[in-house]
Amino acid sequence: MGGDNAPQSVVDGADIALTKFxxxxxxxxxxxxxxxPLLKKAKRLHGxxxxxxxxxxxxxxxxxxxxxxxxxxSSMRLAIDAVAQGKASGVVSAGNxxxxxxMSKLVFKTLxxxxxxxxxxxxxxxxxxxxxxxxGANVACDADVxxxxxxxxxxxxxxxxxxxxxxxxxxxIGSEDMKxxxxxxxAAQKLKENTLGLNYIGYVEGTDxxxxxxxxxxxxxxxxxxxxxxxxxxxxxFASQMKATMRSSFWGRAAYVLARPAFAKLKKRLxxxxxxxxxxxxxxxxxxxxxxxxxxxxxxxxxxEAHDMITCGVNERIIKEMATLANQQNQEExxxxxxxxxxx
Amino acid sequence: MGGDNAPQSVVDGADIALTKFxxxxxxxxxxxxxxxPLLKKAKRLHGxxxxxxxxxxxxxxxxxxxxxxxxxxSSMRLAIDAVAQGKASGVVSAGNxxxxxxMSKLVFKTLxxxxxxxxxxxxxxxxxxxxxxxxGANVACDADVxxxxxxxxxxxxxxxxxxxxxxxxxxxIGSEDMKxxxxxxxAAQKLKENTLGLNYIGYVEGTDxxxxxxxxxxxxxxxxxxxxxxxxxxxxxFASQMKATMRSSFWGRAAYVLARPAFAKLKKRLxxxxxxxxxxxxxxxxxxxxxxxxxxxxxxxxxxEAHDMITCGVNERIIKEMATLANQQNQEExxxxxxxxxxx
Numbered sequence: 001m002g003g004d005n006a007p008q009s010v011v012d013g014a015d016i017a018l019t020k021f022x023x024x025x026x027x028x029x030x031x032x033x034x035x036x037p038l039l040k041k042a043k044r045l046h047g048x049x050x051x052x053x054x055x056x057x058x059x060x061x062x063x064x065x066x067x068x069x070x071x072x073x074s075s076m077r078l079a080i081d082a083v084a085q086g087k088a089s090g091v092v093s094a095g096n097x098x099x100x101x102x103m104s105k106l107v108f109k110t111l112x113x114x115x116x117x118x119x120x121x122x123x124x125x126x127x128x129x130x131x132x133x134x135x136g137a138n139v140a141c142d143a144d145v146x147x148x149x150x151x152x153x154x155x156x157x158x159x160x161x162x163x164x165x166x167x168x169x170x171x172x173i174g175s176e177d178m179k180x181x182x183x184x185x186x187a188a189q190k191l192k193e194n195t196l197g198l199n200y201i202g203y204v205e206g207t208d209x210x211x212x213x214x215x216x217x218x219x220x221x222x223x224x225x226x227x228x229x230x231x232x233x234x235x236x237x238f239a240s241q242m243k244a245t246m247r248s249s250f251w252g253r254a255a256y257v258l259a260r261p262a263f264a265k266l267k268k269r270l271x272x273x274x275x276x277x278x279x280x281x282x283x284x285x286x287x288x289x290x291x292x293x294x295x296x297x298x299x300x301x302x303x304x305e306a307h308d309m310i311t312c313g314v315n316e317r318i319i320k321e322m323a324t325l326a327n328q329q330n331q332e333e334x335x336x337x338x339x340x341x342x343x344x
Numbered sequence: 345m346g347g348d349n350a351p352q353s354v355v356d357g358a359d360i361a362l363t364k365f366x367x368x369x370x371x372x373x374x375x376x377x378x379x380x381p382l383l384k385k386a387k388r389l390h391g392x393x394x395x396x397x398x399x400x401x402x403x404x405x406x407x408x409x410x411x412x413x414x415x416x417x418s419s420m421r422l423a424i425d426a427v428a429q430g431k432a433s434g435v436v437s438a439g440n441x442x443x444x445x446x447m448s449k450l451v452f453k454t455l456x457x458x459x460x461x462x463x464x465x466x467x468x469x470x471x472x473x474x475x476x477x478x479x480g481a482n483v484a485c486d487a488d489v490x491x492x493x494x495x496x497x498x499x500x501x502x503x504x505x506x507x508x509x510x511x512x513x514x515x516x517i518g519s520e521d522m523k524x525x526x527x528x529x530x531a532a533q534k535l536k537e538n539t540l541g542l543n544y545i546g547y548v549e550g551t552d553x554x555x556x557x558x559x560x561x562x563x564x565x566x567x568x569x570x571x572x573x574x575x576x577x578x579x580x581x582f583a584s585q586m587k588a589t590m591r592s593s594f595w596g597r598a599a600y601v602l603a604r605p606a607f608a609k610l611k612k613r614l615x616x617x618x619x620x621x622x623x624x625x626x627x628x629x630x631x632x633x634x635x636x637x638x639x640x641x642x643x644x645x646x647x648x649e650a651h652d653m654i655t656c657g658v659n660e661r662i663i664k665e666m667a668t669l670a671n672q673q674n675q676e677e678x679x680x681x682x683x684x685x686x687x688x
Contacts, residue, residue: 063522126581136517139525173480173569178407181483181566206573210581219570222525225517226567227574229550234578237470237554242586245610246603255603262596266589 001030001057001075002095003292009094011038011045012296017303018044024307027088029075031055054078058099060292067099068106076100080107083285090286090306092277094294100287101137101280108285111315113322116141117282118149119221119289120156121228122275122305125212128163131156132171132209132217135278136225143186146170146218150191151325152281153216154198155317160308161215169204169214171223179203183220195328196321206230232272273298277305282318286310345374345401345419346439347636353438355382355389356640361647362388368651371432373419375399398422402443404636411443412450420444424451427629434630434650436621438638444631445481445624452629455659457666460485461626462493463565463633464500465572466619466649469556472507475500476515476553476561479622480569487530490514490562494535495669496625497560498542499661504652505559509541513548513558515567523547527564539672540665550574576616617642621649626662630654 001007007030014026026049028035035051056074058067071077076095082088084107093100101117110117120133131153138145150168157166170188172180177188180203191200204214206227219227246252256263276298280287286309290302309315345351351374358370370393372379379395400418402411415421420439426432428451437444445461454461464477475497482489494512501510514532516524521532524547535544548558550571563571590596600607620642624631630653634646653659 126584139517171570173483173566173573205577206570206575207577207580209574210577222517223567223570226515226550226563226571229517230553230571230574231550231578233549233551233554234575235582236551238579238582240470241610241614245606248609249606251602252606255599255606257599258595258602259590259599262589262593262599265592266585270585 001034002060002093002100003290003294004094005293005295006094007031007035008038009294009296009299011035011042013092013290013294013299013303014049015042015044016296016300017307018048020300020304021307024048024303026050027052027079027082029054029079029082030057031075052078052082058096060096062096062099064096064098064102067096068102071099071103077103077107080104080285080287083287084108089310090288092288092290092299092302092306094290094292094299094302097136097289100289104280104283104285104287108283108287110282111284111318111322113326114148114152114282114318116145116148117280118152119224120153120279120281121277122161123210123228123231124270124275125210127212128215129161130209130212130215130217131161132219132224132228133281134219134221134224135228136221137280138221140183140222141220142183143190146183146187146220147190147194148282148322149218150187150194150198150200150216151196151321152318153218154196155321156279156281156309156314157215159312159314159317163215165199166215167199167201167213168216168218169201169208171205171209171217171219171227172203173205175203175205187218196325235270235272274301277302279305279309281314284315286315345378346404346437346444347634347638348438349637349639350438351375351379352382353638353640353643355379355386357436357634357638357643357647358393359386359388360640360644361651362392364644364648365651368647369393371396371423371426373398373423373426374401375419396422396426402440404440406440406443408440408442408446411440412446415443415447421447421451424448424629424631427631428452433654434632436632436634436643436646436650438634438636438643438646441480441633444633448624448627448629448631452627452631454626455628455662455666457670458492458496458626458662460489460492461624462496463568464497464623464625465621466505467554467572467575468614468619469554471556472559473505474553474556474559474561475505476563476568476572477625478563478565478568479572480565481624482565484527484566485564486527487534490527490531490564491534491538492626492666493562494531494538494542494544494560495540495665496662497562498540499665500623500625500653500658501559503656503658503661507559509543510559511543511545511557512560512562513545513552515550515553515561515563515571516547517549519547519549531562540669579614579616618645621646623649623653625658628659630659 032053118134278289288306376397462478590600622633632650
């Protein structure tokens, strides 16, 4: 029920998703009165869904803490609970981001060894799509959390983006060791010394993000959010400047007509809707946040992200990596303890 | 002597600047052997400059602390000293940013009431150019420093950009009061309650920067630097994607030929060289940092920024505003003291 175009966009998104992944089955949580007529019209979905009725909703203006207390029968909470109960493999919502994250955290908990979940998103580059995280779940992050984000991002890049040895960069304001704040310098040290085989390539800057210098760009949630929204704003600015410039002259307008197929291709490739779907990574459950303004096509892409996370086993990979890390640390401690005993 | 194309770009920049501001006079600091032949060729500059010979330079890889200790006869330091001694009204350099900032801070000191200088830059928007600061001088900033940046930015926007009541926004990850970290929330509170007539409009996001929502975008140096470089990287990405797309088809190539004048106009308007020149604001002296890769035209724009700061009286305005603030605080204290006495 969340988002500007719900529940229509949700039903439309599921409908499109079914054409790509014919085995999908959906649980729709929301108001029967609104959903039933929409679902009736979506013939392709028939036999592929169940409707769970609730009239409670989390509103976009609700504080996460209020949603946690009062939203126990909301469509959002029931959908999350369904994943925890094994009735669904993942949850997708276009509703209140803060509430969705708070509820997902409470119900799913983080994976073993992970202190905090991150919000992650794919972005286009000259080469292939990359992953950036955290996009806003954690305003400040210490070195351990940034290191965990690198492990999480690496797992996603391997399993979903299909990269064999994804490069990992820390978003900073220069490439030299002394740049940035203490947390990022400590995280860099941990990543340099990492024993998990992470392909850490050092600091990356704002200019490097869309050049694809790193396959996984790691940042605290404040910086990552500013960077993501600055990309969006700059893209919008250039698209509208380009349009206005071409419209301002006769030859420009003529060129626009000629180049329309080329522009259409570019627009399709860089369509923001294709990048809809922010993954909550590091949780013991699959949750994907759709943009609130998503239409059916955009919502489909959020569903696709959830589908990919589930079928590609992102969380399984994170669990394995964190277990390896814990083992290494235990052995390290055993060794130190052994040395200590020997000394004693 | 600093930057990739020095000293040629510096001489070229001065030469262009003289066509725009015929009263300008230059002091060139650097190696006679390299500069004399270049200056001889630049006929227009004859009678408009003096050359101060030194072979010492700050290198791009020097640490600021080392440059401070060992660079006392460097071209950079001598140029800064000339401003402090009243021989020049401002200094422009394309050299090592960290060293330039450290030396400027040491020699000029900050203006009364200003704790830290900021690096500021102009950016294009749909409406008019805006100012963003800090772009990297201070990795972390407390609420007082962010508040001072707002005063500084307001002064620049009024005096140089010619805006009557410039709008001021704090760069954050959402528009609600509770968003972001403590420092930014406290700065917002101070700006809301400000008694200087600052036109504070609240938080702005990455998407808002180039939309021109605020005339002055205030951020800590880490966030500002990431945002600036993300704008640059995104612009570069879209320009190259656009080019590749149009080249990929016959009609696209035809359209490109037709639209060339329109593209040229856009390129000129958004030419990164026009936005060259990062001002060190809040210092008791005018210092402008040119991009290291600047050519003559770009370097001219850095000179223009210094010229504008000097002739428009930016520092005079900051001094006046900070004096007003100090007065208000004194009166406030007097009043509290008075109340206290009355109570006693």
